[in-house]
Amino acid sequence: MRSVSIIGVGLTSFGEHWGKSFRELIAEAGILAIAGCNLEGKDIEAIYGGCMASGRFIGQEHIGALIADQLGVTPIPATRVEAACASGGVALRSGYLAVASGAHDIVAVGGIEKMTEVSTEQAGFALGGAGDQETELFHGATFPSLYALMARKHMKEFGTTEEQMAACAVKNHKNALLNPNAQFHREVSIEDVMKSGYVASPLKLLDCSPITDGAAAVILCETKKARKLCKNPVEIIASTQASDSLALTGRKSLTEMLATKIAAKQAYEHAKLKPKDIDFAEVHDCFTIAEIFAIEDLGFFKKGEGGKATEAGKTGLNGEIPINTSGGLKGKGHPVGATGVAQAVEAFLQLNNAAEKRQVKNANIGLTHNVGGSGATAVVHIYKKIGGKK
Amino acid sequence: MPHSALPLQWRRYPERYYLKGNYCENCKQSFFPARTVCPNCRRKGKLVEKSMPHSGKIVSWTELFVGPFGFEQETPYFLAIVELENGAKALSQIVDSDAKKIKIGAKVKKVFRKISDIDPEGPIAYGYKFKVVG
Numbered sequence A: 001m002r003s004v005s006i007i008g009v010g011l012t013s014f015g016e017h018w019g020k021s022f023r024e025l026i027a028e029a030g031i032l033a034i035a036g037c038n039l040e041g042k043d044i045e046a047i048y049g050g051c052m053a054s055g056r057f058i059g060q061e062h063i064g065a066l067i068a069d070q071l072g073v074t075p076i077p078a079t080r081v082e083a084a085c086a087s088g089g090v091a092l093r094s095g096y097l098a099v100a101s102g103a104h105d106i107v108a109v110g111g112i113e114k115m116t117e118v119s120t121e122q123a124g125f126a127l128g129g130a131g132d133q134e135t136e137l138f139h140g141a142t143f144p145s146l147y148a149l150m151a152r153k154h155m156k157e158f159g160t161t162e163e164q165m166a167a168c169a170v171k172n173h174k175n176a177l178l179n180p181n182a183q184f185h186r187e188v189s190i191e192d193v194m195k196s197g198y199v200a201s202p203l204k205l206l207d208c209s210p211i212t213d214g215a216a217a218v219i220l221c222e223t224k225k226a227r228k229l230c231k232n233p234v235e236i237i238a239s240t241q242a243s244d245s246l247a248l249t250g251r252k253s254l255t256e257m258l259a260t261k262i263a264a265k266q267a268y269e270h271a272k273l274k275p276k277d278i279d280f281a282e283v284h285d286c287f288t289i290a291e292i293f294a295i296e297d298l299g300f301f302k303k304g305e306g307g308k309a310t311e312a313g314k315t316g317l318n319g320e321i322p323i324n325t326s327g328g329l330k331g332k333g334h335p336v337g338a339t340g341v342a343q344a345v346e347a348f349l350q351l352n353n354a355a356e357k358r359q360v361k362n363a364n365i366g367l368t369h370n371v372g373g374s375g376a377t378a379v380v381h382i383y384k385k386i387g388g389k390k
Numbered sequence B: 001m002p003h004s005a006l007p008l009q010w011r012r013y014p015e016r017y018y019l020k021g022n023y024c025e026n027c028k029q030s031f032f033p034a035r036t037v038c039p040n041c042r043r044k045g046k047l048v049e050k051s052m053p054h055s056g057k058i059v060s061w062t063e064l065f066v067g068p069f070g071f072e073q074e075t076p077y078f079l080a081i082v083e084l085e086n087g088a089k090a091l092s093q094i095v096d097s098d099a100k101k102i103k104i105g106a107k108v109k110k111v112f113r114k115i116s117d118i119d120p121e122g123p124i125a126y127g128y129k130f131k132v133v134g
C-alpha cells in the first residue's frame, strides 16, 4: 500500500443555509479544496462523496454524479458512500484506499448533508434510518433515546453524572466560539445545559448536536507526489473501520463502543503509536455521552473516567488532550454526511498551524473518530505533519 | 412509514405478538429476533425456532419527551432494553408501571399492546411491551 496525504481542504460554514442548495454547498467545499492546493478540476481522478440521507432530506439520490457534474469534472468516476453519520469518514477511507492501492494518484473526498429543508420531525425520521427500523424505530425509539440508554447504563456503572456530560457541551460551545465556520457562536453554562429540558432522560436538549447544513472536502494525493505539489501535506498514517450490530440489543456491552475500540486498536498498530502520542482529536460527539464513550474507547482515559476527565478540563483547548477543538458536532454542527470529512479538515488545519485562535500548541499528530448510528460503524484516522516543497 | 407496511407487519406477527425467536443448538445461544445465520457458529450453527421467555429485567431505560412520528400522543413514555431470562435482549416500551419502579434491574413481564397507528390507510401495529412486576 502507498502512503497517502491530504493536500487541500475546503469547508462551508455550518448552519442553516437557506440561500444555498445541496449542489451549491458541495461545489463550494470542493472548489475551496481544489484551489487550496493549486490544482485544477482536471487533475482530480475520482470522487468519493459521503452523504447519509439525501433521499429523505431533499428527495435527491445519485449524489456521486451530481457532485462531479456540479464541480465540472465529468466524466471521472464519482461514488456516493453511505454509513449513516459515519458516511464522511467512510468516504474518506474509500478515497484513501483508492490512492493507497495505486488505482488513482489524486482523489477528491467530499461530505455533505442538507438537513434544514424538512421539519425537525422529518429530520428525526431521516436520522432514525441509522438505527434498526424493525426492532428499534418500530417501538418508538429515537436517536437521543438510544444514546440515553447507553448514558443511563454508564451513569449506573461508573458514577458518570449529568453535570459531567454537560461539561462536554460547555467545552465544545466554547471551542466553537473560536471557529468562524461553526453553527453556534455562543457559550453555554453547565446550568444552561441542566435546565434545557429532557429529550430522552438523562439527555437534555443541550446534550444533543443540532440539525445542520454543510459540506466539507479534502484532496488526497500519493505522498511522494504530494511533497512535490504542496508545501504542507498532512500524511494519513492510519485509516481503519469496524462494524458492530445495528441494534443496541445486539451489543456485548452498553458502556463501550466495540467498533470504536477495534478501529482504534488497529489504527494505533498501523501508525505504531499509543493514545498518549496523539496531540489532539476530533471525536464523534453527536450527544455529550458519545464524547465520553469516545475518549475512553480511543484509550485517552480509562473506562469510566471520561466524565471526570472532562469535568476536570483535561479535554479543553489547553488540557492534556484537546478534544473537538473545532467545536465538535455539538458546537460546530452535525451535517451528518459531512462530519467525518469536516473532522479531517480540522486535523489538517491544526497540523498546519492554521487553526487560528483554537490552535493547539505543538500539534504533530492528530486523530479523528466518526461513528455511524448508535455505534454500528466506527472509523478512525490518524494524521501526521510532514514537510513538503520549500 | 417503512415500518408500518402491511406485509412487514404480517411477517413479524410471531416475533411481535409472542416473542418467537430462534436458538442455535450448536452454541446454545438464543436469538431475538430470529437470525438467519448464527453469528457465533455461522455455517456450523443449527438454528431452530424458539419462543422467548416472557419475563426478564431492565438493563437500561429512558423516558422520552420527544417522540418520533406516530408516537407524539403517547409522550412522555418509557423505553427500555430488557434482558429476557434466557439472555436474549429486546428493546421495548415499559407501560402500566409506577415510574418510581422503573429502574435498572427491575423485573418485568411481557404484555400485548398497540404499538402505533401511523398510517391512516394502513394497519394498526400491535406487539409486545413490558411492565414492571411487584
Ligand SMILES: [Zn+2]
Binding pocket: B024, B025, B026, B027, B028, B029, B038, B039, B040, B041, B042, B045, B046
Ligand atoms: Zn451458534
